[in-house]
Amino acid sequence: MQVSGDKALLLEQVRKYHRETAREEEFVPGVTPLLPAGAVLDEEDRAALVETALDLRITSGVKTRKFESALARALGLRKAHMTNSGSSANLLALTALTSPHLEDRRLRPGDEVITVAAGFPTTVNPIVQNGLVPVFVDIEVGTYNTTVERIADAIGPRTRAIMIAHALGNPFPATEIAALAEEHDLFLIEDNCDALDSRYQGRLTGTFGDLSTISFYPAHHLTTGEGGAVLTGNLALARIVESLRDWGRDCWCEPGEDDKCLKRFKHQMGSLPYGYDHKYIFSQVGYNLKATDLQGALGLSQLPKLADFGRARRRNWQRLRQGLEGIPGLLLPEPTEGSDPSWFGFVITVRPEAPFTRGELTGFLESRRIGTRRLFAGNLLRHPAYTGIPHRVSGGLTNSDVVTEHTFWIGVHPLLTAEMVDYMIDSVREFCTARG
Template sequence: MSEHKALVLDEVRKFHLEQQDARPFVPGTTEIWPSGAVLDEDDRVALVEAALSMRIAAGPSSRTFESQFARKLKRRKAHLTNSGSSANLLAVTALTSHLLEERRMRPGDEVITVAAGFPTTVNPILQNGLIPVFVDVDLKTYNTTAARVEAAIGPKTRAIIIAHALGNPFEVAEIAALCEKHDLFLIEDNCDAVGATYNGRLTGSFGDLSTTSFYPAHHLTMGEGGCVLTSNLALARIVESLRDWGRDCWCEPGESDKCLKRFKYQMGTLPDGYDHKYIFSHVGYNLKATDLQAALGLTQLAKLDGFIDARKRNWRRLREGLEGVPHLVLPEATPNSDPSWFGFVITVDPEAPFSRAALVDFLESRKIGTRRLFAGNLTRHPAYQDQPHRIVGDLTNSDIITMQTFWVGVYPGLTDEMLDYIVESVKDFVEANS
């Protein structure tokens, strides 16, 4: 490292320490966010160092992160994207590739998912001309079950894509077994659940493909960003092509003739020897991340285990503190799972003497941030009412979630004082309104 660069980075560390907010927590005044990034001086230095190196496109940090993250999640390949939403789009679109031959999904094929979730799990289904098939979820775990999924399998079913709800695994081993039995693809939306396990195995490692998000609310952050992971090398190649404009070549930007036959390909009706770097085998996108994002991701990845432990600890503190409070349905881990919690979800009993809105208003008045369980029942939103879809069974619990459910934070930036204040505030409200 040059002397000037070392001096700059040393000043960055000093600057970071000067920015630290040493003010004490003041109940009712200090904001308690439901989610947020936890960034330290190493993160700030990593970003500045990448900028000093002028690594403005995907480069060595991106490749290093992909390798390390794939190893961490027990997958053979990881491909960085510009968001978790793009990761889901790539995962679903990959299953429509002509390279899959007879297994490829085609417009009109059905994909099973849940009604109570986030739009970016469902949107790629519709964007590829596929038909979402919605099933309900359980209260307490906020996940669907293998039994519900099995009941939804029909002659047009080709795939299943489900998110592990708020870091709590769904019955992924059983659903993976259903996929094997019926020759279906499985995509795990693992954006909220990095580090969770089911039957002792990491979520994100069961499906043909899995996705993650690096938005600031998630387990580690790049500001924006996401990732598609798989152990299927054919699917990995398709994902890479779709992410990188749809090109057939696998050379990194700046690389040439890695395959030693750059000018020896003949594809489509192109002339023999057409430059492979400019042959396109998919109708793709440009959904790559940058090296600045990856540099931040690498320093965050080094802290991931600690972040996960903090989320679990914070969730337990809220769960123990609220145990026995009347009129509230508290969350439970899916049997055989060890969740990596994204948030602490609460459902107000529909028979309670107070409303969810009143409780949320009270908490917000005390500067305690809340969020809905994302979209609630997606089929009730204007965006989806005129879209082709199928519903199997009733969506009773999804409707209850729409009306009665919210969540508060467990992210590592929260202190015991903050968590205890959340518990105290919920108890104060319930006692005053019961």
């Protein structure tokens, strides 16, 4: 009992330390940096990390499994598997569709996966890394998502799956794309890394596809430092994902668990002898992409705050949208019809006919300590990494090129106050008025 009491006292000191050292600093326009993204970490988050460290929970264990269960419940899905990053989550989700356990439905080298050209590399990289062929489609400027019609036009005889992201928290038309996938017997993977807590037609994004992914990098809606997750309502796919994440082993017992299935030494697989230890039978070529209990503990502390974080993101986005309305030369973002985005950022496209360039505007904002980011890679096919990869383009990529040349975004994360957002609005207006 003394140990427990000592721990409680120590954790209270940790909370006190946080309160004393994490006080908000006064916002000084032009001096205080307004970053495009930022994690919101409070005293409970700090205490959760310290408590887990005190217990020496240094690998994936109880905390991680509790977070996985809580996350699955939050999205109304059957299984969530935590990973060491959102990028790893995307790799696992796509690789799961190549598993021999899917038999005739498995994706094979040369099969096609429809994706968008304007996005982040880790949505596309797993397609290439698995020997599959990405089929690139264009997006709409304004929502920055693709359309059902573009995807339908891209379907060919070797198309087997669709893997696309909800752009900066703005949902793509998920109901319609999921129906299209079902009609053509295609898998659908939702990259939900930028859109946790967003909704389309009243339903949470990340619940429409066969698989969905989340990132917990500090820029995202929740953070575990590094980290990510793969979610699904399909138990067969969940089992494949778990095996691939955990070295490709066939056993489902957690590390440290022995004979949970009561037949650990009663398996016979491949040409192994009967009774070979099931903990060391490997039925897939997998990875080690597990997270740690430190990350799981932070996830458990962060998850109850998701709704508050989402409200702050929506509020900041709406304030920017109203404040920047009507500025000549700028194309402002629009939510997808029927959606309620939990925004990742506020996207601005400088119209080609504007009397200033994106570089001039972002340079001015950066000089005011207002952080800017490009819309990730823009047109991926214009990057050196993708020169010469096997691929197909369906239709043109005109808007993807517009994004590459003219688009950027600024932050809406919960650390930004109304005063900060107003300073961002005033800065954009000052620049555009002077140049107009």
